[in-house]
Amino acid sequence: MVVGEFTQETDLLVIGGGPGGYHAAFRAASHGIQTAIVESMPALGGVCLHRGCIPSKTYLSLAETLHTAAAAKEMGIDFGSPKLDIAKIRDWKNQVVKKLASGLDMQAKKYKVERIQGTARFEDGKHVTVEGGPVAHIKFRRCIIATGSRSIELKGVQIDSPRVLTSRTALEMEDVPKTLLVIGGGYIGLELGQVYAALGSRVTIVELLPGLLPGVDRDLLRPLLKRLETQFEQICLETKVVSMKESKGGIELGFEGKNPPKSSKFDKVLVSVGRRPNSRDLNLEKAGVELDDRGFIKVDGHFRTTAQRIYAIGDVIGNPMLAHKALHEGIVLVDQLAGQNAVFEPRAIPAVVFTDPVIAWAGITEDEAKARKIDIVIRKMPWSASGRAVALGRTDGVTKLILDKATQRVLGIGLTGPHAGEMISEGVLAIEMGAVAHDLATAIHPHPTLSETIGEAAGLLHE
Numbered sequence: 413m414v415v416g417e418f419t420q421e422t423d424l425l426v427i428g429g430g431p432g433g434y435h436a437a438f439r440a441a442s443h444g445i446q447t448a449i450v451e452s453m454p455a456l457g458g459v460c461l462h463r464g465c466i467p468s469k470t471y472l473s474l475a476e477t478l479h480t481a482a483a484a485k486e487m488g489i490d491f492g493s494p495k496l497d498i499a500k501i502r503d504w505k506n507q508v509v510k511k512l513a514s515g516l517d518m519q520a521k522k523y524k525v526e527r528i529q530g531t532a533r534f535e536d537g538k539h540v541t542v543e544g545g546p547v548a549h550i551k552f553r554r555c556i557i558a559t560g561s562r563s564i565e566l567k568g569v570q571i572d573s574p575r576v577l578t579s580r581t582a583l584e585m586e587d588v589p590k591t592l593l594v595i596g597g598g599y600i601g602l603e604l605g606q607v608y609a610a611l612g613s614r615v616t617i618v619e620l621l622p623g624l625l626p627g628v629d630r631d632l633l634r635p636l637l638k639r640l641e642t643q644f645e646q647i648c649l650e651t652k653v654v655s656m657k658e659s660k661g662g663i664e665l666g667f668e669g670k671n672p673p674k675s676s677k678f679d680k681v682l683v684s685v686g687r688r689p690n691s692r693d694l695n696l697e698k699a700g701v702e703l704d705d706r707g708f709i710k711v712d713g714h715f716r717t718t719a720q721r722i723y724a725i726g727d728v729i730g731n732p733m734l735a736h737k738a739l740h741e742g743i744v745l746v747d748q749l750a751g752q753n754a755v756f757e758p759r760a761i762p763a764v765v766f767t768d769p770v771i772a773w774a775g776i777t778e779d780e781a782k783a784r785k786i787d788i789v790i791r792k793m794p795w796s797a798s799g800r801a802v803a804l805g806r807t808d809g810v811t812k813l814i815l816d817k818a819t820q821r822v823l824g825i826g827l828t829g830p831h832a833g834e835m836i837s838e839g840v841l842a843i844e845m846g847a848v849a850h851d852l853a854t855a856i857h858p859h860p861t862l863s864e865t866i867g868e869a870a871g872l873l874h875e
Contacts, residue, residue: 422447573659596685602624616678793865
């Protein structure tokens with residue numbers, strides 16, 4: 413066999429080794445389906461593991477440690493000024509990624525999933541070519557596209573410079589710049605902005621819209637804004653970047669809008685203005701797979717594309733672009749392919765912004781309920797009344813329930829505060845099970861915990 417000339421056949425081909433792709437592949441193999449997965453990176457895990465969720469949360473956990481140590485001074489414990497070893501911090505992040513990637517490799521071997529490194533492109537509705545790997549062509553009976561998404565660039569403005577970072581290069585953390593401009597007030601920009609601010613950067617954020625984190629209820633955002641005002645140099649809303657050029661020792665920028673930054677020069681710039689689907693360069697047209705006007709792959713309720721026996725899941729089919737959504741889509745799809753009566757009909761897909769404080773929500777938001785003219789009642793529990801929050805010195809949180817006014821059924825939940833991402837699952841379960849406020853109020857929550865604020869918020873309905 414000559415490397416690059418071998419043609420392989422498989423029952424199910426999965427293109428993309430992120431959370432959606434590898435969960436689909438492992439599930440398929442567990443059903444006894446012959447499965448191969450093509451991934452351009454040397455290891456499975458996709459952007460989430462190697463250049464996104466896991467590296468960023470690793471850095472955020474270190475930032476949390478710094479904040480906790482600083483806050484402890486008010487409680488009588490002074491750790492002194494921290495000494496940062498950026499190389500060691502970066503190495504710790506790499507170890508975390510390597511350990512998890514190794515675990516996925518073991519899982520692939522356990523399930524006997526054929527792993528093929530390379531870039532797959534369609535030849536037609538039954539074949540793909542693979543560039544950069546030991547297999548030149550793969551013939552498949554069925555195919556799942558799980559290629560994820562990538563960062564959006566500022567067209568006509570963004571320049572090619574090591575001083576201009578994307579979410580990917582920011583996580584490589586070559587150094588900690590004295591000044592950092594973050595372009596984009598979404599969750600990626602805020603999370604990474606807080607990481608660099610904790611490590612010593614003076615961070616300024618620029619956002620085109622009137623507020624940060626669009627789509628999040630403003631009362632949930634308020635505690636975070638209060639903290640960001642102390643951590644960031646400036647938050648510039650309704651402002652956009654119109655020019656960018658490299659100059660000696662930094663990046664010079666031009667701004668338009670209501671609140672331009674005080675400085676026009678920064679050591680480094682992080683561009684985090686959103687993500688777009690990885691649907692280009694797959695030669696989808698050769699397979700008969702159609703895209704919508706935003707570049708997302710069109711699918712029906714069973715994840716079928718416009719081509720027979722070709723399916724798609726995850727970021728590449730649309731919002732919300734969340735790893736756990738892709739994961740569950742992959743499992744449901746493969747169960748369907750295995751002949752099971754599985755459906756993907758979630759009532760709630762939780763979202764978590766891992767800032768400090770964390771913001772998490774699930775189900776309908778207050779703004780969505782008002783837009784849809786749903787008659788709701790809202791109950792909120794401020795964490796200033798939580799014994800656990802007071803003991804932690806973190807009373808800046810809030811628990812919010814959105815209930816149907818007529819039935820008291822839980823339609824949505826929002827949390828702001830430490831560990832909100834871990835707490836949101838109770839709300840997700842309540843929404844999925846059709847629980848009412850009484851169910852949450854009478855479920856015995858341990859004391860003192862932050863989670864009991866959910867039961868207490870539900871109990872407020874009758875006050």
